[in-house]
Amino acid sequence: MQLPxxxxxxxxxxxxxxxxxxxxxxxxxxFWQDQLGANPLEAIIRGLGDWGLRILLITLLVSPLxxxxxxxxxxxxxxxxxxxxxFYVVLHLLGYLxxxxxxxxxxxxxxxxxxxxxxxxxxxxxLLTPLAITSTxxxxxxxxxxxxxxxxxxxPASILAVLHFWWMVKLDKxxxxxxxxxxxxxxxxxxxxxxxxxKRYTSLRRH
Numbered sequence: 001m002q003l004p005x006x007x008x009x010x011x012x013x014x015x016x017x018x019x020x021x022x023x024x025x026x027x028x029x030x031f032w033q034d035q036l037g038a039n040p041l042e043a044i045i046r047g048l049g050d051w052g053l054r055i056l057l058i059t060l061l062v063s064p065l066x067x068x069x070x071x072x073x074x075x076x077x078x079x080x081x082x083x084x085x086x087f088y089v090v091l092h093l094l095g096y097l098x099x100x101x102x103x104x105x106x107x108x109x110x111x112x113x114x115x116x117x118x119x120x121x122x123x124x125x126x127l128l129t130p131l132a133i134t135s136t137x138x139x140x141x142x143x144x145x146x147x148x149x150x151x152x153x154x155x156p157a158s159i160l161a162v163l164h165f166w167w168m169v170k171l172d173k174x175x176x177x178x179x180x181x182x183x184x185x186x187x188x189x190x191x192x193x194x195x196x197x198x199k200r201y202t203s204l205r206r207h
Contacts, residue, residue, distance in 0.1 A: 008073050016077060020084040023051045024091065045095035052088035053161050053179060059085055060158060060186045079135050082154075086132040089161075093125055117167035124160035127153045155190075158183055 003012060027044050030036050036043040059081040066074050101108050111118045131151055133139070140147050162183050166176040 002071065003073055008076075013077065013080070017080065020055065020080070023047070024088070041095070041099040045092060045099060048088050048095060049092035049165070052085050052092055053165060055081055055085040055088060056154075056158055056161060057179065057182055057186065060154065060183070064186065064189055083132060083135060086128050089125055089128060093121075117164050120160045120167070121164035124157045124164060127157035127160070131157075155187060158187075 027036070027047055031040055031044060034040070059078060062074055062078045062081065066072060097103055097108065101111070112122050113119070131153055134143060134147060134150060143150065162176065162180050165179060166173065169176050
């Protein structure tokens with residue numbers, strides 16, 4: 001599968017950008033028009049976190065999608081997806097720090113130490129931060145092979161993000177279970193490919 005280059009650059013990527021930005025625009029407009037229920041600030045914080053996790057999982061989907069559809073161009077959307085995932089994670093964190101804790105750093109530190117879902121959420125944010133910082137073409141050239149090793153941090157960060165959501169939800173676990181199932185498939189596919197590649201390499205060396 002190969003889209004014509006002008007169509008991919010001028011149509012597909014701008015449309016993808018607008019789609020990725022639309023959740024933030026929705027929450028902004030809905031808040032302005034008082035359409036987020038009895039606790040709009042909580043709805044915004046939760047919603048932004050949900051979208052951060054969803055886009056993070058979509059970012060992990062890019063490589064399998066490229067292999068299944070034989071669509072190398074899709075790899076060029078991965079940086080945009082990853083940065084948007086981080087964008088929503090930052091907004092989610094900022095909402096928690098501002099609206100939930102009012103930048104009370106003593107209370108925030110207590111939360112990090114005493115509430116496991118906050119702990120793993122913060123660790124996930126810390127792991128994602130160097131990925132966002134090193135996403136530029138200049139950093140990719142500067143780091144060379146180390147860049148790929150660094151960006152494997154997306155795997156533990158994704159696991160912790162799903163765990164953060166799982167522990168945060170107290171009653172209905174269906175949605176975090178869906179995300180956990182999707183993540184298990186995405187990581188399982190990568191593990192399967194790595195094991196198969198290792199076995200093939202070992203077999204060739206023996207012969």
